[in-house]
Amino acid sequence: MDKDVPVSVWPEWELIEKIGEGSFGKVYKAKRTERGRSFYSAIKIISIPASKGELDSVRSEMNNEQSTREYFRNLVEDCIQEIYTMEHFCGNSHVVSFEDFKVVEYLDEIGWDISIRMEYLTSFMDYCTGKELTEKEVIKLGCDLAMALIYCRKLNIIHRDVKPENIFVSRFGDFKLGDFGIAREQAHTMSNMSKKGTYSYMAPEIYKGEKYDSSIDIYSLGIVLYKLMNQNRLPFLSLDKQLITYRDKETALARRMAGEKMPAPVNASAAFSHIILKACAYEPGKRYRKPEDMLRDLEKLRLAPVNAEKEWEKSQWELTNSAELERDQRRYAPQEPEDRMERTHVAEDPQIEKAVREEEAQLRKPAKNAVKNYEKQSVNASSTKRKKQQRSGWDQERQISPWTVSLIVVALAACIIIGVYMKLIHDENRKAQNTENVMEVLEANDNSTAQIDEFSTSIQTIKEQANTIVSELPDCEEVGKEGDRLRYYDSNGKLVKALIYPETSEDGVYEEYYYWDERLFFAYVWTGNKKELYYYDKRGKLIRWIDTDGTVHDKENDSTEYTKRGEKYWKNALEQLDE
Secondary structure, three states: OOOOOOOOOOOOOEEEEEEEEOOOOEEEEEEEEEOOEEEEEEEEEEEEOOOHHHHHHHHHHOOOHHHHHHHHHHHHHHHHHHHHHHHHOOOOOOEOOEEEEEEEEOOOOOOEEEEEEEEOOEEHHHHHOOOOOOHHHHHHHHHHHHHHHHHHHHOOEEOOOOOHHHEEEOOOOOEEEOOOOOOEEHHHOOOOOOOOOOHHHOOHHHHOOOOOOOHHHHHHHHHHHHHHOOOOOOOOOOOOOOOOOHHHHHHHHHHHHOOOOOOOOOOOOHHHHHHHHHHOOOOHHHOOOOHHHHHHHHHHHHHOOOHHHHHHHHOOOOHHHOHHHHHHHHHHOOOOOHHHHHHOOOOOOHHHHHHHHHHHHHHHHHHHHHHHHHHHHHHHHHHOOOOOOOEOOEOOOOOOOHHHHHHHHHHHHHHHHHHHHHHHHHHHHHHHHOHHHHHHHHHOOOOOOOOOOOHHHHHHHHHHHHHHHHHHHHHOEEEEEOOOEEEEEOOOOOEEEEEEOOOOOOOOOEEEEEEEOOEEEEEEEEEOOEEEEEEEOOOOOEEEEEOOOOOEEEOOOOOHHHHHHHHHHHHHHHHHHHO
């Protein structure tokens, strides 16, 4: 037996090894042998005061020895509160089960040892070692701990220290909440300004010394789930850095406590991200108010097929499949018949449409009249004879046959019809060339909805072009070097993709530009787990911007930020073509 392992206060239980430390004290694995079979428990020992240095420090501040003893006796009573708290949860499968306790007072000095015997479980930290939890497992963890918080709420208790170190796993794979060492009844805590707990998972209101309620446990659970679905990194910690420094952690904590909006955890599906971010919302009023509400959403997600959604979330090219973007496409979907949409590239404004119809009618009228007149002449020519003509070389009267007249009429009619048709083609081309001017006039009118192409079709085209380029990149010529910039050229020597690294980027981010016929149509800007997507039409106008929060901005030409970003990355993309 390890010499540092103390003697158990229960003779039948032998302490084998230390397996961890809680908020107060140390936890040991204990074994009892009965009829040739071994049984195991976990025994937590809390020493008050924790060290001789702590005792001497309090002594120096007290008037006498009795005052010092009373000070530490009160701490003992506070710690026994954990025992009473855990006793309430007996029989609950989602809270570590309490079995027995003993308090032993020192004889020769001020001090006490409190031993608490509990069921022996695997610590969550050991359970996670060497493996990455799936989303399904993390959702189950969320469900189990939400159940534990439901029982806490029913008993009017706030745990205040929900973190991975206080989570345990049973042999059946159930997750349990333990270490209620700093738990207090909610009625005694509403006005308490204590900062007990772990900063990494602490709710902002505790950190700032403000009033809090049971939603702080929901917040801490949300942060636990966030970390598990974010490559084991807390919010605002870089995913690119292999080594995280103390300064990195302090900066990330400061940003979280200042209320900066958290990015979505990178490995969570869209639905799971929504649940996690709602649980750890900065403002208490925007969180789940009760663990029952959080459990309901988690259970709904656990029972739903989430694999397809998870794959969709990971793919930068499949963003348009989300419900929000489908709603946008329905909003911009054409209401006119298909043949009418093929006739013009401009979404019809009532006045412009009327003018186009009148112009086409005028252009077609000469053709109709010409055909009608020549048909009439053909009929007359076939029933009458031509007048006599006086010609050099003969004096006799000659008549033209009806068949000849018909051929002449048909030929003349065909020439006129072809001429009219060519004029129509010319006018259509002229209108197409003037489309940009029409668009500029329409966009100047805030009530206009005109676009170069039908909106959802443009978005789908961009998506298909992007997929095509990505699939062809392995066959492209790669020019440049990593850490600076890379360019990819197709077999015809045309630039199809440019990648700018943070070291070269003006903003210190990754910039990816995708070209079709050497014209920018898609930009992908990202740093860490933040990403932004930009969709451009054939003229180089930004038509969709998806920001780092996943918010979709479509055709927001009245937004300064929207216009500024669109022009900025368009200019950056052109610079890659020139070099």
